Amino acid sequence: MTDAKKKLFIKTYGCQMNVYDSERMAETLGAQGYEQTEDQSEADMVLLNTCHIREKAAEKLYSDLGRLKPLKAEKPDLKIGVAGCVAQAEGEEIVRRMPIVDLVVGPQSYHRLPQMEAQVQTGVRALDTDFPQDDKFEVMKARPKAKRGPTAFLTVQEGCDKFCAFCVVPYTRGAEVSRPAERIVAEAQGLVEAGVREITLLGQNVNAYHGDAEGLAGLCAKLVKIDGLERIRYTTSHPNDMDDALIAAHGDEPKLMPYLHLPVQSGSDKILKAMNRKHTAEDYLRIIERIRAARPDILLSSDFIVGFPGETDDDFEQTMQLIDAVGYGAAYSFKYSARPGTPAAEKEDVAQDVMDERLQRLQALVTTQQHATQEAMVGREVSVLFEKPGREPGQWGGKSEYLHAVHVEAEGALRGQIRKVRITSAARNSLAGELVEK
């Protein structure tokens, strides 16, 4: 008789890289006899894969850990692990503050999970937040061949050498490291064989990718040759790394989807300089112009920080003007949050009520733009990769090339199909349409 499988519950916070890391950790622990569960109460191990980008994220970890106390009291054999960027930044503090935590693993060390798991089974707590020399992706076993959904993430580079003054990533994820192109192509091939048709290449600074002599454009040129891989996306990018080849690829390569997340953070040159972004608002607008010349229908999104130390009303108005000038399809905006150890954390904060007011105004503007972009889709034909049944019976949902959520009425199952859809109406967060050919 074989042992019943142990149950693993993973909660993922933060960015898509964490989503990818959670999958890889589940696969690694899968080889140790764990299977994933959606029900925390039946878990033998709970893994919290954390984010450190803003203050609230770390607070959330501690409150989630607090809520796990009764479960641990009930099930003393339950193992609790903390992974991700808070583990990296505050590993020792977590171990000190939270006796219920058995295991702390940083984002660069999770290939060591099997040994760490074995250690915690003997009752000894395990902490690993090194930046080891060995490349975790190459140490880990090949990914399992199980059938997968039509879309997948694939991390191609990690870390960042840019040192924006507000950002913890260079400290939590370390220096920029790119995976070799041939390994990525092999992993993509495996994903496609498992049913994937769209891959989103991930990196904290994905367009700084240098694992191919021709950069990210060179990697994309290799990936488009994989039969059955129909769509490629990448995120998240830095404006200064939008090189000529990558911009040209948006015009030349139909598999590269016309949606680009290109964070600018602020529209004020004074603030951009204080943020150490190394470009001006005008530089950014010129880059956008070139991208749109290559691919006129591209949909753009950005991140914005309001209330960076020293931001005046006039600086903020310049951000609003930049948003007006670009016209975004989507945008993510945040109040500045001082992160320990970053240069900006030393500076005096903008008052909370001022930040609140600016955030509201900025969000109202980008919401208007987002709705206008969605409305403009009505009557157009888009191509949709269908992923799952919609909310109503008989509906199927997926994403258009512009990353809009689209649903249609359909009789058969559409999962994994890419179909032409005419958009008939736009709601707040999704578009409705009809199949052009039934």
Ligand code: 5AD
């Ligand atoms: N405060 C607020 N927002 C931040 N971001 C990164 N660091 C901070 C911070 N300290 C935002 C940036 C980045 C996104 C991932 O998170 O806009 O692009």
Ligand code: SF4
């Ligand atoms: Fe959070 Fe950034 Fe780490 Fe992703 S990389 S988990 S967003 S701190």
